[in-house]
Amino acid sequence: MSDLKRGLGEAVQAAFADLGLPPDLGRVTVSDRPDLADFQSNGALAAAKQAGRNPREIATAIAERLAADPRLASVEIAGPGFINLKLTDAALAARAAQVAADPRAGAETVETPRRVIVDYGGPNVAKPMHVGHLRSSIIGESIKRLYRFRGDTVVGDAHFGDWGYQMGLLIGAVTDENPAIGAEVERLNAEGSTDEPVPAVFEAVTLADLDRLYPLAAARGKEDADYRDRARKLTAELQAKKAGAFLLWRRFAQVTQEALTRDFHALGVDFDLWKGESDADPLIPEMVAELAAKGLLEDDQGARIVRVAREGDKRELPPLLVVSSEGSAMYGTTDLATILDRRRTFRPDLVIYCVDQRQADHFEIVFRAAQLAGYAHPGQLEHVGFGTMNGADGKPFKTREGGVLKLSDLIDMTRAKASERLHEAGLGEDLTVDEFQETARKVAVAALKFADLQNFRGTSYVFDLDRFTSFEGKTGPYLLYQAVRVKSLLRKAEKEGASVGPIAVAEPAERDLALTLDAFNAALVEAYDRYAPNVLAEHAYRLAQSFSKFYAACPMLTAGLAVRASRLSLAGATLRQLELALDLLGIETPEKM
RNA sequence: GCGCCCGUAGCUCAACCGGAUAGAGCAUCCGCCUUCUAAGCGGACGGUUGCAGGUUCGAGUCCUGCCGGGCGCGCCA
Incomplete structure (x- = not known):
């Protein structure tokens, strides 16, 4: 079962091949102009450039071959040679029905599952977590869940900084x-x-x-x-x-x-392994011996190093310091030994290091050394770096008193604010004290995580307490709110004996929701390939927004029987996909709020 | 000094291999609760994508140079 974007892409690619053009140019994307089309292909422009032909001519030839596709209501050429594809309502409804019937809400799995380790980059001994530690755990957790959901065998390792x-x-x-x-x-x-x-x-x-x-x-x-x-x-x-x-x-x-x-x-973050740098220590003597035997080790200023600089490097990369002049193992030593350890005990196809971007050089050095030692192939070790979190002044975040804000204090503050807001809105009054507390916790965690995950991991961003604990607009609580509204609606429908039924789409809000449901798989693939949870966060937000518009425009319980059944199916599919997406972001959804 | 990253609306951030009219949220203003949760929905306002060139039918995206900011550069991790 394939999503519409890919299915249409295959059709367009086949048309390109028919015309003797490179098929990979026939890529289909979601339309930039929803007023004109659902999907588009820009391939005719690129093909025309390569072949030295007129793009509109090529686009027209492609369009002729697509005209018979039963999924398409229209195929039009626009501008210099865009191919605009509009789906029939029936095709959209059929796809929405697939998503609704799928426990994975339309998400596919990878063709060849890999064995993956996610390294959370080590909280350190003696340092309580402060807000600066939010990122590695939140991003790492999301990547772990995403990879696992796509079908890989994934182990998350805290990689405790406990040595040195x-x-x-x-x-x-x-x-x-x-x-x-x-x-x-x-x-x-x-x-x-x-x-x-x-x-x-x-x-x-x-x-x-x-x-x-x-x-x-x-x-x-x-x-x-x-x-x-x-x-x-x-x-x-x-x-x-x-x-x-x-x-x-x-x-x-x-x-x-x-x-x-x-x-x-x-924070709802848990590690499968709580290994530390110290766990790699026993392997160090034999590793050092092996490096020496391979002729990789050099004595330099009393220390023992591995040179990793390469011909053509833009600058001289420092060597890996394996043994200090005091005889101690260094940061890079334990990292290299950990690679060896993991190779022996887990045989990973991929190790993802979810660590601050500032350590890019360090990982480059360690990875090169690992390749020289024969512990890893190129591409097997990936540093997935993230930007730093700064205060409003652009410098590393500090509290007003100048100290760091502890993570536990941030969570407590956010939770207190969530409770306050729930009380103000008169929500959760039918919950027990424990349930209420639990809901407030989920709202708080959703606020914190979503505030972080909606940003691309690579860029640094400003930590703004008000924004992080905000519950309106593009926030975690907004997403929870939409999910909870669906739950409430479905409960009410069940009580009234209303049941789900075949999906039909007619209203713009229904079409839009169906298209958004279809986009889930593509978002997962992109988030997976780019190690970018923000792509998934963006999808979750769009889905919640599509639903909210649908909710406002398309009444369900008061609609006619067939329409009601269809809309309830759409609502059910939305809930499942939204909860799945949130779960992959590490965000739990309460029953009520 | 060398290297890496960044510069997009008043603020915080998006933008899929270079595509059409650069999108959201916040803030501001205007509407919408006797019917499914208003933490919501609709609308308005807001841009020379740091500057100057170049490549291209087409550049926020690629190239060059400048300006501004952040970070890194072996015995911390």
Whole structure:
């Protein structure tokens, strides 16, 4: 079952082939001029250019071959050689009926499913999530769901940032502040085992402590060489699995993961794997040996590196730093080892790194090194970068007090506002307290996620609290509102014994809704190919809007029997597709609001 | 200095391999609730797509140069 756009595309392409023209020029797109047509093909223009012929002539020849197509009410040539295609109401109705009958609401699956890993780019130990972390989790989650829905086998991995120099900094800062912990670390380093449980003294460490200490330690590490050297030494101790350092680190990871799990859960984001950089650590020795055996490793200024620069590069790309002069594994080391680990345990066809755009160079370096080492083919590793979130001043977002806004605070604020609005509107009064809370949570999450996902991931954007927590216009709550209206309508219809029936389209709003329903698959394909959830978000919004217009223009319960049955079918198809699209964006739909 | 990204309506963002009249939302103004949820619907206003060239039948989109902004450039992650 194919959507109309593709079906018509095949017909036009066949007509191009008939005329001895390149078939791929016969691509059909949704019309730019809905007043003139439903779909259009611009291929005659490109073909004319290639063949040195008159475009209108070619367009006319194509149109003659399409005239007999029973799906088309009209085929017209316009302007320099646009081919305008208008569908019959019957063809539209038939397609809408297909969508209505399809559990996948008209969405197809990929021909050859792949094994895919989505790497969420690592929330870090010791750093509570702030608004800057919204993007990787929201975009990553949506991409994961989208790929899975299209038929791929997908695993989402948090890729926890839990290894490296920052851990050494923290171990130093915490032991300095709390001598009891320091003494216990010393004792365990000397005579303990990493198999022991985390000692009770370490439980004094909270996420708030880490959050407070880390920026101080990082700043001091930058200006104080001795402090930095000590932190590096502690990092090396941790990576050498000294029991004291290791168990204290376990405590850091514990408290952080608890908080992160809570925040992610509130956002409806869940990982299939909660692996960390530390999990790749055991593979590092053999990986280093292998890199050396392959002749890829070079000694340079006391460190060991892999050179990845290529002939023809526009500038010199720095090498991958595999082993620091202190003997520590670096960011790129664990990333490369993780590629090796995944290759062995999952054999992915594709790994999607959903990470800040600023790390593009880093990934280019790691990916090149992976290819040199034979761990990956070109195209198998994709960095899907996203822009940064800035404040109204164009700089990274800060609260009025100058601090970062914690993600959990943002969610709470938005949820409180949603509750307030529900109360104001007198909505949800028949809900229990729990149901009401749950609805407010869903509204809040929808607002936050949709505000992010409607932007193309690659561009940076301004974080505006009012806009993020806005419930009117092109927002998540608008989409939920439309879905809930359909649900309410269908409940009422059921109570009145009204049933669905064959779909007919006649009114402009019905035609428009049917066309929008048809566009779902194309939106999914594009969002999938371009790693661009905003394409899907845009479709969901258009669908909600089409429905809202239809809802206003086409009464259902008061209509005649056949019309009512048809419109209820359209409403049902809309609901299913809208809920599916929202789910793929990671947005849950409440029953009532 | 070198490299990457960006510059679209007052604001925040879209725009499918280069196509017709560059679209939404917010804001402003005007209409629409005794009938299915008004968090809605309809309408108005709003543009030299940073500037200057070039390629093309056709450029927001491709090329060159400038201006403005963001980011990155091995021992943080």
